[in-house]
Amino acid sequence: MQNSSLHQIRPRQHTSASTLVTIIKMICSQYRTNLHKEFSIDWTNCNIGTAHQDNGMETNLTICDICDFRQITKPSVVWCSECDEGLCRECTEHHRISKATRGHSTISIDGYKKLPPTILEITQTCKDHNEKIQIYCYKHDSLCCKKCVVENHNVCKELFDINDVVKDVKSSNTFLDIEQTLAEISENFKRIRKDREENLTAIKETREKIESEIKMTKLKIVSYLDKLQEEILKELSKTEKLESKQIHKLLTAVQQAEKDVTEYQNNIANIKQHASDLQTFIALNQIKHDVDEKDKFIQTLVNNKDLNHAVLSLKISYNVKNIKTSIPTFGIIVVESKSSGITIARRKNQQAQTMVMVPALRSSDFESTKRARDYHDCKQS
Template sequence: MTTATKSCGVCELRHITKPSIVWCTECDDGLCTECKEHHSLAMSSRSHSVIAFTDYRKLPADKLKFTQSCTKHDKKYQIYCQKHEIPCCSKCIMESHKGCRDIVELDDAIHNVKTSNAMCEIEETLVEVAKNLQKIRKLQQEKLTTFKESRQEIEKEIKKTRIKINNHLDKLQKDLMKQLYAIEEKENSKICQLLSSLEKKEKEIAECQRNIIDIKQHATDLQVFLSMKKIEEDVYTKNKFLQSLEEGKNFKQTSLSYKINTSIQNIMSNISFGEVQIEA
């Protein structure tokens, strides 16, 4: 097939460049003004159909690739083999289609092809396909909108859940901190009471020690002897108090400790907000 350029095909053979104004569908070539006139007068081409070159260029590129002549034998197509559904030249018939019975003239095969039932069916099918494509495209666009709206709703729900969890964790923390301070205050109160008792006992012992010193310095032996019983009782009482402290929990070193709830640990390791899925 001659290349669909703007130059006249006949003139190009004469090494002359002139723009094509028409396209001969029979010759499959472009023609300038002068060649068009000669083409319309010549016996061999006066019956050829021509179209404006601008209209020819409007044809789809893949349709322009179809040649109207046999590329193998360089002859015009004249016959159409209905069995193989291909156009043939005279040599094609002799070489490849001798046994074919469904052979008709190409002119008969293409007669009224533009208004044929086959063309109408093609056009109707294309209309139906176009409608279905539009329907599918609309559906997909609606799905995009639905996905966006669903995503926004899920996002709100996730944030709402996060706020609920935060509020619950804040309450748990507040309650635990309250318990922590309460326990500390309680233990501090016990320690302070014990310190007060110890301080009192220390003063009593110090006073007892001073009394003994005074008695030994200023009292007679009889007075010392008589007061020793009372002093022994006081010392015994204070020593018994000390022993009770040693036997109790007061001398054991203690501190505050904290054990995390396993459910909280699961939140940090195993529990997720949920799972996003596609629902049909």
């Protein structure tokens, strides 16, 4: 791409963005005086440096400035950035055919209003001397009026006419690079936004899966505990039946022995009352033998601890009893950082660019500066 208005220099000497924006508006008033003379208007006391302001009040962009100074109120339809004025239809026609302004570019008022406030507020006069900016100092990256040059830049060697500096600025590498970089950044933000939205969706879906997994794990744990409960209840029932069976068996034997002893007691009472001494003597041997057997039976029950009580109890498993300490948490939620795979576009070999500098002017010659014909070659930073 042909570029006769910009060149690249060392990064520490590049033209600042604010200066670049200010430069764009510096050509606004170059033919202003000629245009006003044709209307016989005296602009001596007019401050052309403050964009759209008059004594601190914003100028109504819908009013034609030329007519306004002639004490006529007409709506403006276009804006001339070079004259820094709004023009009505009649003034626009004159502006279009006038020799001093026929080369000016105009835009509709509606289009002009769309410019950012920072652009609309750019001044074309020096804030220190309230004079028109005419010179650019390469060394200090500074816009200067005549007085600035005399006071602060008298020894600077690289002073350039502002018109040469801003020529073709919109087709410069810097301007195009900003456009391309903004488009690239915009695309990157779209990719990042899409990636983040996809990540949000993925996180939500993963949360739902984890919730399902947690619930399923809980059901498995509950199912396993139910199984353990069923097994221990079966064992409890089995143990109870076994112990009860043994007790019932012993109880049956005791009841039979108790019945026999009652019979022996009845026999003794009858013998004592009705039997002869011989019959009593003979019967006692047999009764004594039976009584001894019953007594031995009782002693056997005592010695074998068959009379001990069977007491059922439950000894809970250590892991179950201490489940809070053995299983302090259900698990942990882990956040991993994985590459998203998003591709961030980035212009490679970006280089600092600045406005092209025309051949240096002597400080004493700045009032009669002519447009330079030779430009510096592009330099790599």
